[in-house]
Amino acid sequence: MSHDDSDEALRALIADVMRQGHISTHGLWVYYFSIGGFIGEVEVDAYLHGLMPLPALDEELLAVAVAEMYADT
Template identity: 90%
Template sequence: MSHDDSDEALRALITDVMKQGHISTHGLWVYYFSIGGDLDELEVDAYLHGLMPLPVLDEDLLAVAVAEMYADT
């Protein structure tokens, strides 16, 4: 699996968990920002729609944020 494939797989997983947990983009961004993310909401939204890649750290922070938010549902 290439790096691009793993990036796409993680993005798809994040968006699937968001749908299952009824997590909004805004809610995810707020949580992500509160745990140290520094991208703006528009950049996160573009990533979630597959329009731009993110640095690995930010992808990881989004994954942590959505997992923690999902666990709280």
């Protein structure tokens, strides 16, 4: 699996968990920002729609944020 494939798999997993947990993009972004993320909400939304990549650290922070939010649902 290439780096691009793993990035796409993580993006798809984040989006899937968001759907299952009824987590909004805004809610995810606020949580992500509160744990140290600094990418803007528009960029996060573009990433979630597959329109732009994010640095690996930001992808990981989004994954942590969505996992923690999902665990609280």
